Amino acid sequence: MKEQLNGIQASAEKELATAQSIQELENLRVKYLGKKGELTSVLRGMGALSAEERPVIGQLANEVRVFIESRLDKAVKDLAGKERTLKLKQEIIDITMPGKKANFGRRHPLTQVVDEIKEVFLGMGYQIAEGPEVELDYFNFEAMNIPKNHPSRDVQDTFYIDDNVVLRTHTSPVQARVMKSQNPPIRVICPGRVYRSDEVDATHSPVFHQVEGLVVDKGVTMGDLVGTLQVFAKVLFGENTKIRLRPHHFPFTEPSAEVDVSCWGCGGSGCRICKGEGWVEILGAGMVSPKVLRECGIDPNVYSGFAFGLGVERVAMARFNIDDMRLFTENDVRFLKQF
Amino acid sequence: MKAPLKWLRKYVDINVCPKEFAEAMTMSGSKVEGIEKQGEEVLNVVVGKILTREKHPDADKLQVSMVDVGKEKIQIVTGAQNIEVGDYVPIALDGSSLPGDKKIKKGKLRGVESNGMMCSIQELGYTKYDFPDAEEHGIYILSKNLLTEKYAAGSSDEKELDSKVLGKDIREVLGIDDDIVEFEITPNRPDCLSIVGLAREAAATMGTSFRKPEINVKEAGGNINEQASVEIRDADLCPRYTARLIKNVKIQPSPEWMKESLRAAGIRPINNIVDITNYVMLEMGQPLHAFDFDYLKGRKIIVRRAVEGESIETLDGNMRKLEPGMLVISDAERAVAVAGVMGGGNSEVTENTKSILLESAVFNGTSVRITAKKLGMRTEASSRMEKGLDLNNASNALDRAVQLIAELGAGEVVSGMIDCYPGKVEPRSIKLEYEKINALLGTDVSQEEMIAILRSVEFSVDEATNTVIVPSFREDVEEMADLAEEVARFYGYNNIKPTLLTGKEMTRGIKSFKQRMEESILDTMTANGFSEIYTYSFASPSIFDKINLPLDSELRNAVVVSNPLGTEFSIMRTTTIPDMLTVLSTNYNRRVEEARLFELSRTYSKKAPRKSQIEGKDESALPVEIETLTIGLYGKVDFYDLKGAVESLLAELRVTGYEFIRESENPTFHPGRTAALTINGEKAGVFGEVHPDVLDNFEIGTKAYVAVLEVEKLIGNAGATAQYKHLPKFPAVTRDIAMLVKDEIMVKQIEDIIQQRAGKILEEIKLFDVYKGKQVPEGMKSVAYSIIFRAEDRTLTDEDVNKAMTKILDGLKTGLDAQLREQ
């Protein structure tokens, strides 16, 4: 019996070594270890052995089983590995073929600029205020310290519906509405569509967009305005951006300033974008005029505030290097998809 | 405002280069638009003297001259006929250049050498109007008197003159070598529309001293008050009227220095009287008007409103109908000028004028503005007048003018001045609150510095009472904030330290629900492959026909712009469909294969007045602005792509209770392929295939689909935050059915029946096939569904599902006459 067992081990070892597939190995498992397998049938004959022989043969039989099982497992593992390697080899693809893309649409570049501006100011505690585009002359002009027949109305090139109704020339009327309906502290930005009677060309449009900001609180200073605009300019035009304020006049602010940012094209040394100046005018700003505060029911002896405004198209053109404003409203899909 | 530096330098020292000067002025609030270098394009052109003049041997029309240009004598061939031996002329030397990038090189003309070119005034970049002594055609012969006056101190020694002027740069000789600084003056600073005003600003900016013009009038005797009178009848429109009388007027050209100054400032010299009034207007900022005194009936000036039916022929030769209310200057009988706008032809100063009444007055700015606008003639005078002039400057400017008249020998000034000053006001005084100014600016400017700054721009400060007296030319300065600006602009805006906002009360930087929902709409649309567009809010009234709107459609009732850029832009749109179609058309006609677009914008409806949002302000004159989502697409798409976009939007906004209802009567859309969206029974929009007639109108050669949805109704029905539902614990059972139904039956009808009949265990109905054609009888279609059942609390048995299925099938048979097909 001992020989028989050794024979089984030898033949199993031999056969396992030459097996070529998982299936063959399975067959061998059945052949040697199965219920009707060779090892089992040998063990069935154990009953005929003497009491001394039984444990010896039993132990041997167990060793043979363990031997075959371990060889079998190893062979299965090896073979599976080989098969997987082969499969991987066969599964090679051309990785230069195009990927499958979800076809996303795009937000309009003007929206993207406004989004960025909103984000900056939301983060600084501002809310977003809105108002009508067809607006009362009162809110657009009079509340902003621009009385009827005031010379600065010439600068504004206004579209009129009638004597008392205009297409808003700036988003400032929203500021007036906010101040009249809300108590300080006020921190709002007013993005929106505005109108001026400019003929359409590469740099003018009768319809364009602005974002204005307004802060009214106790103790607001012009330094706060400068600080705010500095943060804003850095976010919008890069960390190294500097700003420069030039005295100017707006009827609704006092003091008033035009604000330049250092040129993003050349960093200040002069280039085509800044026409050699090193600076690009981008904002109007100032401390809210006490006249405007009073008109809107806020006591300038208690509160002060600042306001600023910028043209969205201008920023978008600078940002994306767009040279013709008409592209924004032409809406060629090949234009829109670039942003 | 063009300010020639030479002129400015009369009143202020400028010790820096023009560029630095411009920079400094800009930073203190007088914005420089640019610096024009006069004669910049005239290079290497000098004064030459004609020595000889002979006919060209081979060309009748050419002449050959030897010309002395100082260093040498050169031969020049010219076609000009107006030169004589001894004339002084501008010579463009070999290698010179002239305006228009013209380069002059020596060469041969018909075989004869020519080493330069004699120039006409045009070739130097000017016209006969700038240099009235120049000939219209031909070479500019320089006035020998001028040269003598300017370079030889009036000596008659020609040799001496020649040694001084020959070879001299023509720019210097003609006085076209100045730097002209162009300022953009804001409407609040009419005082800076003058050389004196700018000089004052310049001095304060650069810390140099400001010299006012020294005015002293040489009077010739007599008494104006005995010879003329002024009566202001409408003092509300004329706060001050001053006048002087000039006798023995001699009209002649002005001296060169004055002509040069005017030219540099962009004004054409005409004659001494006109030039002096222009010169003083530019220098002092006060418009003047000269009347021929002999034509003033009654030797009297009356300032009054025009009367009904009155008219006047103005200096430009036009007959003007005056409206009652317009302010005129009249004599005893008739209007002789439109006050502050333009004089009348009936009292115009001419070559024959002997006596002049010179007016220096201030009229009400608004009145002048309205009058000038109504008459369609804004003049230099009116545009200054309407910004508001310094009342106290009127008499100074008048004196300055007559001083010049006397000095230039243009006439004799009758002693005395008429000064009607009904509008005299006390100078404005403002408390100087240092702390408040520093608090507003966020600065720490010392009292001394503030006072010094204010005094540098001629504010007087009483330190004992801390009071500032505002000069009369600074009408714009009314209160503390205005003083703060004065301080800030000379302290330096950019010296203000940036700080960050502080505040005890926090404000919340959050978007409103509406704004968040709008973001959601943008996100959903872009995620579904739609790109955002922007279109104008204006429209043409013709768009309504283009989209087949019936004549009685309320959308035709649009807000009309009273002063549009053209009919194309004359109304505020009541629908966004035409704009979307225009954009689709643009893309289609540019051969863009596919477009999937959307726009979030407003339409303007007059249907109902806008409700007042601010207490005490009636807003009913305003239209209601309806925020609209417009979707448009063409390409490899159909109705269901559009519907899918609408459905994802509704899902994203968690809108419930919506329905799609067939809309077959909308003339803009295909009668069979259009749906209305209703939410809780209220119409919220329409979408579908665009009607082929409309597509034709927009030149779109392919099917296109458009949706118009009211954003407010979408957002108003948007659901709250998602609430978690337990994930299923028990398995689902799926049953597929297929049926034949009549073609006109809509799947919604089938689904409604399944929904009603399936009971609580129905989880989902999935339509997976709709088929017409082979094996399906004519007029029928095959519709197939997967119906998914599940119970929350147990595993469904076959019996449960069979019961439900039987009910469903019965319902379909009886309700829709559906024939079940074998699976």
Ligand SMILES: [Zn+2]
């Ligand atoms: Zn640059």
